[in-house]
Amino acid sequence: MNINDVYILEERAVLYISGDDTETFLQNLISNDVKKIDENNSCFASLLTPQGKYLYEFIIVKYKKGFLLDCEKKIANDLFDKLNLYKLRSKVEILNLSNEFVIAILSKEKFLSLENSKNKIGYTIKFREDPIFLDPRHSDLGARLIINLEKLHLSLKLLKLKSKNINEYYSLSSKLGIPQKNTDKLQNNIFGIECNLEELNGLDFKKGCYIGQENTARIKLKNKLFKRLFSIKIIDGLLSKEKNITHDNLEIGKILIFDEHPFAVIKFKDKNFNFEKNYRCGEAIIKVIKPSWL
Secondary structure, three states, X not given: OOOOEEEEEOOEEEEEEEOOOHHHHHHOOOOOOHHHOEOOEOEEEEEEOOOOEEEEEEEEEEEOOEEEEEEEHHHHHHHHHHHHHHHOOOOOEEEEOOOOEEEEXXXXXXXXXXXXXXXXXXXXXXXXXXXEEEOOOOHHHOEEEXXXXXXXXXXXXXXXXXXXXHHHHHHHHHXXXXXXXXXXXXXXXXXXXXXXXXXXXOOOOXXXXXXXXXXXXXXXXXXXOOEEEEEEEEEEOOOOOOOEEEEOOEEEEEEEEOOOOOEEEEEOOOOOOOOOOOEEEOOEEEEEOOOOOO
């Protein structure tokens, strides 16, 4: 990622949650600790099923008297409805601001060149009153600017940034083992902890109860994490709708996200998994990408 590059993520949405009970409301629902979030710290989190299965993921940023949720646009309406379902009598207001705000990605180097910035994941500052923060999942993903559409052009001009092809950004994210598109394909198909939420700073095992906490803690404490989500590289052929990944006629995984940056859940019982081997998925020959954080 070049220091003067910027990627405008039109596939992202922004929800805003505010009200007297907002912090308690979120704390009882999500996998991370809301108390970590303030004007200078943002975090990555998820909303799981009661069984601990993956449902939604998002980045949470302090904004005015509430919180912004940066999520994939295709799941935004469902997430909005789910949060309202859990709201009950809580003094909470939830707004979908996706038509007003946009997410822009800057390089880590550009972020660190700004006044008051720090080389710390999730660290948040303001640029023209808009939050900009180093991605809380992995610093190599750069910084995220959540900005009002009306201010976007001038802000990019002041930062001397030039818009680049967003596929470059998603390719980088895939190499890091971090899915950001078509995450709805993971819903109910994989446990949250199997999505590497712990390694990507999206789980807090010290906070109190939240939805799906019991199974998540059991998998962790009893060392039952036998599968993980990894990105896939196609060596030869094309991926069809055949999901099963095999080696020597044994199933070792299953494709969950079919797109230009595929992801699969892989049986991963120990760190002796051979990332150098070629595996088969239907007529395609693939490799499982080992992320740098593993």
